[in-house]
Amino acid sequence: MALTKEEMLAMYEKMLLIREFEETVANVFSQGQIPGFVHLYVGEEAVAVGVCSNLGVKDYIASTHRGHGHGIARGASVNKMMAEIFGKIDGYCKGKGGSMHIADVELGFLGANGIVGAGLPLATGAAFANNYLKNNGVAVCFFGDGASNRATFHEALNLASIWKLPVVFVCENNMYGISMSQKVHQNITDVSDRATAYGIPGLTVDGNDLMAVYEASAEAVKRARAGEGPTLLECKTYRHRGHFEGDACVYRCEDELNQWKKKCPIERFAARLLEMSLAEQDELNVIKEQVKEQIKGALEFARQSPLPDVTELTKDVYCD
Amino acid sequence: MPSVGIISNPASGKDIRRLVAYATVFGNNEKVNLIKRVLLGLDALGVQRVYFMPEYFGFYHRVIESLSGQHRPALEARMLDMPIEANQSDSRRAAALMASVGVKCIITFGGDGTNRVVAQGAGEVPLLPISTGTNNVFPVMVEGTVAGLAAGLLATGAVRPEQALVRAKKLVIYINGRPVDSALVDAVVLTDQFIGSRAVWDTDKIKQVVVTRGATTNIGIASVAGGIRHISPEEPLGMEIVMGDADAPLQVKAAIGPGLIKKVPVTRHKLLESGQRVTVLEKPCVIALDGEREIQVNRGDRAEVELSLEGPFVVDIDRTLSTAAAGGAFLDKK
């Protein structure tokens, strides 16, 4: 399981790519260049990258309204993602989906989702399909602490457990369901406690520690592939930005945010790479520059892409 | 005023050993029940005050709220006034604060990892370690009511410390000559480069081990030592083991995790005496203390592990209760 330097740097690059993408979206959103609303993943990068680094071509992920990070970690094109967020024809969904519906089924990305908790049964179904087709693929569902109060959570975990489906339920516990603190929205603090009720393993890791997430999800994925059934993996993390862009965040304090910023998953991983002499600062700087260029390119691609023609309005409702 | 400290680790019993082994899931609501029984045991023997460590789950509020009905204890429960960082330093600071307010005993709810940091803060204050963790060699599986009674006997003076306590050993970790950390049971040198998910389960990565005790009844790395030679918690000895590969002269079958029994190849081993230091051979490496990866050792560092007989004092529950019973502490003759 030992990672090579190249693999570690690739994971570092992915986290940076997410961060740069999200900060760019925040920036252009604040300038009014993007319609609608966006939910950003800044601060939670280690979860998506740690988990998705364990996945192969047959595997699926189902994501959330905060889905940009999952898409990038799964290997989606930042150009097409950015174009989608701009509502352009070259976006993943020809501009018909927007931020909350970016998807690429071919890539094993069953989409972001506007309905909290909706991904849980979808991923369970994708895991069922992989199992049915005997292709050794698994499915991963990302969801938040808020979604763990939904019926979908209960029904999906129950079904996956009785059918021993190859699915990993990854709870990104960022401590808030929109404005409601976890302290008051559920009578537990570790969502992983709920695994016991379904007779499956549940565990909690530091979601801001890339290697902790990577190791835990590697084991959960291995377990799923071996036919041992689902796992509930809780990653404790925090969103640096509001629930959506423009959220005044009156429900949480600056101090709490600053504490979590100190635990930034990207800086932590970078520091470790340097300490262990796994990388030189120069190498990391080069990656940073490349990432900046890549996102600059994505922004340019999105801006250059045409808006959809209105004839698109009624297309793609049905398969022919 | 007889008082006792309660340190319950909300994160214990949830790590990756639920996946890589078959470790028990110990939900926090079950810990609440356990603490309630301990409190009622303490209360029955006249302990008047209990201090709780604050933490994110809120054991203090949950225990007190659910004991507000017909089984309401007479003792006063307080929560320590300290900031929560939601990491192991909380337990260390809480133990030090409890020691400073004069508790007679600190009851811990966690595993080896929890007790390791509590011991670092507790100083001379004895621990009564109740197992709610994963890799439990140091704490004991005990019914909470009984543990509460034992702590109550000690705290109220019904049993004297010399009758109730034993002293544990510990390992002190030195980096470049400076003591940086300590362990109660084992220090394990791994080829890992990251602390990651903390747990130790891949024996291929283990290069060197130092233990304060060893028994085949232990779960974890101490069972490797136990398979070679039994070392009791009281015996003034430790052991260093250097691992090898499949060709090593000795293969030790050991329960290195719950349900995880492996053949561990051993190149050499030797007994350690008090004050003896062992040099860490593998660098860079990660050193796991009491079952959790803790210290990252860089290539240029010098790392050493020393056996010390001056670990924390620990309440011997059987001895405390039997001493008390022999003295008539449970009798009320009319």
Place this chain on the structure above:
Amino acid sequence: MLEMTYAQAINAALREEMRRDSTVYILGEDVGVFGGCFGVTTGLLEEFGGQRVLDTPISETAIIGSAVGAAAAGLRPVPEIMFMDFMAVCLDEFFNQAAKMRYMFGGKAKVPVTLRTACGAGVGAAAQHSQSLEAWFTHMPGVKVVMPSTPADAKGLLVASIRDDNPVIFIEHKVLYGLSGEVPEGEYVIPLGKADIKRKGSDVTVVATAMMVHKALAAAQTLAGEGIEVEVVDPRTLSPLDKDTILASVAKTGRLVVVHEAVKNSGFGGEIAAIVAEEGFDYLDAPIMRIGAPFTPVPFSPPLETAYIPDENKIIAAIKEIL
């Protein structure tokens, strides 16, 4: 031709499609060992095994949600929701996920789920087990809505539904399960979106669905004795709707009565009436009449339930009013 019941025809369609295509599987509450609440899936577990005929827990959300995920990942699930009323429990999975996935993803997803469910009053099942909720689904872009009235239609339309790459809700009327009729043997596919004229007539067009097709036919029979020739059109698929057949019939008769078992308010009959008003106004010689259940929940007590369900007499009365 084989004589079989509506339930047997559905069973035959499921069996043939499962034999033909290994990606077709069935899941739902009591569909396996029990053979389905109405016996529709009898014998399928024995033939196809537990990997393809899956009894699920009482978890409508997980049944539909997992079916949608599996469909997106390459299978052709045929989930059953025992009573249509229970769709309220899993509407999100069908409405916000299945129906929209293709559009939201810019045409790059396929969700070939055929959701079978039973509608209809008449068995004393009361307010939460008797409703006809097809209008909920005709209001959903991305979904096809099928409502067969005969054993032959049930078979041909179910085969077409399973082969369709879109999410389909296949609404079976529970009172029709025991109805016998002739069904073509072997491969039999009725294209979705094709209405069927169940009786030819020249005086008035009655568009009826599911159970009401039979009530309309009975009314037509009675009126034929009085010299009134009623044309009964069964759309069979409500979405997409075969407007052309309906408009052609109205062009011929000049009169339209629409009848369904669902409550009249905001029922699908309003949609048909509006289409004819918009596109066939010149054909009309009289106002369009709509017949549906009263705007109440479905009652339990037999006389109330009987009064609730539109019957032959109401259809006759409506026809006579506009003749």
